[in-house]
Amino acid sequence: MKIALLGYGRMGKSIEAIAIQRHHNIVLKISDANSNYDFSDADVAIDFSIPSAAVTNIKKAIDAGIPVVSGTTGWLDQYSEVIEYCKKKDGTFLYASNFSLGVNLFFELNKKLSTLMSGFSEYTTEIEEIHHTQKLDAPSGTAITLAEQIIEQSDYKNWTLDEPKDSELLIEAKRIEGVPGTHEITYNSEIDAISIKHKAHSRQGFAMGAVIAAEWIKDKKGIFNMKDVLNIG
Numbered sequence: 131m132k133i134a135l136l137g138y139g140r141m142g143k144s145i146e147a148i149a150i151q152r153h154h155n156i157v158l159k160i161s162d163a164n165s166n167y168d169f170s171d172a173d174v175a176i177d178f179s180i181p182s183a184a185v186t187n188i189k190k191a192i193d194a195g196i197p198v199v200s201g202t203t204g205w206l207d208q209y210s211e212v213i214e215y216c217k218k219k220d221g222t223f224l225y226a227s228n229f230s231l232g233v234n235l236f237f238e239l240n241k242k243l244s245t246l247m248s249g250f251s252e253y254t255t256e257i258e259e260i261h262h263t264q265k266l267d268a269p270s271g272t273a274i275t276l277a278e279q280i281i282e283q284s285d286y287k288n289w290t291l292d293e294p295k296d297s298e299l300l301i302e303a304k305r306i307e308g309v310p311g312t313h314e315i316t317y318n319s320e321i322d323a324i325s326i327k328h329k330a331h332s333r334q335g336f337a338m339g340a341v342i343a344a345e346w347i348k349d350k351k352g353i354f355n356m357k358d359v360l361n362i363g
Contacts, residue, residue, distance in 0.1 A: 131348060134158035134172035134196065136187040137179030140264070141201070144337035145176055152341060160187075169194035174344045181205045181267060188212055188223065197222035197347045201229055201340055203271030213353055224347050224354040227271030229339030233313075234356045236328040240276050240315060243326060244283040253317040253324070255280055257289075260304045260312040268303040272313055277301055280315070311336075 131154045135142050138159045146156050157171040160179075167190075169175065175191040177184060181204030191198035192215060200223070209225070216223040228234070247253055257280075259273040269277075269291060277289040277299055287297040294300040314327040330336070339356065346359045 131155070131345065132157045132171055132173045133344060134160075134167070134169055134175040134191070136160055136175055136177040136191070136198075137183070137202065139178065139180075141178040141333060141337060141340075144333045145178065145340050148334070148337045148341050149344075152345075154341070169196045172196050174199065174348050176200075176340055176344050177202055178340070185212060189215055192216050192219050192221035192223065195221070197224075197344075197350065199224045199226075199340060199343045199347060201226055201336070203227060203274075204267030206271070206274070216353060220351065222347060222351050222354075224343055224356075224359070226339075226343070226356040227275045228311075228336065229343060229356060230330065230335040231339060231360065232330075232335060233272060233328055234339075234360055234362065236313070236326070237275060237279065238362060239326055241279050241283070243315070243317075243324075244280045247317055247324075248283045250319075251285070252319045254319075255284070255286070255299055256316050256318070257299065257301045258304070258312075258314045258316070259301065260306055260309050262309050262311075263305045263307050265305060268305070269301045270303070270311070270313070272311070273301050273303065276313060276315060 138161050160167050175196050175198040177187050177200040179187050184202040184205040185208050259270050286299040289299040289301050310330040312329045316325040343359050
């Protein structure tokens with residue numbers, strides 16, 4: 131498979147290494163949305179660019195008729211626009227806030243626990259996420275996904291990074307040098323606490339998942355997510 135890498139930072143380099151291990155070819159590597167690039171040799175594009183470049187990169191791939199997998203976060207206020215654009219162009223797009231197999235299983239566990247806890251108002255809920263200091267957005271896309279899952283099953287109306295008010299779910303976002311990613315959900319009451327936690331040991335799981343998603347999406351049409359790739363949930 132011939133892959134175009136849209137974004138060539140740490141994740142882009144990790145994806146390149148795993149793709150080559152899996153006998154794929156990297157035919158294009160770009161670092162910003164202002165580059166003039168040609169998708170004619172690519173079978174699929176993988177986008178891990180910066181938030182300000184993501185929408186432009188994704189649309190360029192869709193315009194070229196190339197399936198695109200995106201893991202860039204921090205641009206989701208334009209997600210609906212990109213989905214409609216992809217549908218209009220009869221394109222192929224897969225977005226995931228996290229490509230790790232473990233995290234996607236963690237999403238399913240979070241949904242199950244939030245459903246179980248929905249009937250117990252004596253518990254308050256908090257999310258803590260920790261990432262490396264180079265991560266540009268806060269909270270992480272993974273933390274937002276976890277929060278949205280909890281909100282759907284509870285009386286919380288939205289999430290906040292600040293001191294929570296009524297009906298607000300607190301996300302505490304920390305940035306620590308050298309930490310690949312940790313997410314923990316805690317339910318606290320006066321008498322006990324229940325928590326679930328996912329801790330990444332390296333970026334390899336994210337990169338592997340992105341390459342597997344690209345392998346899966348090649349030659350398909352439509353809008354997809356990692357649940358489709360992994361056949362879970």
